[in-house]
Amino acid sequence: MLIEIRSAPFDPWAELNAYQNNPGLKPGNYGACATFVGTMRDYNLGDDVAQMQLQHYEGMTQHQLSSFADQVIDRHQLLDLLILHRVGDLYPNDPIVLVAAWSAHRAAAFDGCRQMMEHLKSHATFWKKETLVESGGPANHRWVGNV
C-alpha cells in the first residue's frame, strides 16, 4: 500500500503503471484493478475557476487515510491500494487524486476503490481555495465549503 500527499504535479497514468510493476504486486496474482482519477475543473458553482489552492492538515491527513485504507483492504480482501493526492497550487486539468485498488475479482476492486474515494471526500482533511476569473474584473478568491 502506498499513500502520498504530493506538492508537485503528477501523471496518474504513469504512477499507476509504475506502481503496478512494483515487486509487491505479482503478475498473475491480481485479476482486477479499479481506478479513480479526480481532475480539476475550470468551473464551479456557475463561475469560471482559474486556479485552486489545496491545503491539508499534515499529520492528520495521512493518518486518517492510512487507517481507513487498512479497513478497506481487510473488508474487501484487496491485494493492494494506491492513493496519491495533490496539495499546493493547482490549475484546470491538473490531476488532484488517484485511487487504485487491486484484487482477485472486479467486485472487490470496484467496491474498495469507491469506498476509499468516498471516505477521502468526506473525511480526509483537505480544503480548497478557488481563484475565480471575473470578466473585466480582478480575480477573487473563495473557500469551497466554509463555516
Added chain:
Amino acid sequence: MSVKVRCFASLREELGFGDKSVEYQLPLTIGEIWMEISGRPAPENLLCALNHEYSKFSQTVQDGDEVAFFPPVNGG
C-alpha cells in the same frame, strides 16, 4: 498547562493564526477552547480534532494535546 491549537482553511484567515501554543487553566473542553480563541459559539458545521483524530466539542483536553478546528473537508 500548554495546548497546541491549530486552525485550517478559512478559519486561519478569520482568526489570524495557523497554529500556536496556548497556556490554559485545565481542565478545559475543546468547545471552551474554541470560545477562548474565537469569542463566538461554534458554528453548526465546524469540525474539530484532538491529536489527529476527529473529536467532539465536549471532549476534555490534557496538557500537551493538539487541538484543531476546521470547516467541512473537500478533498478529491
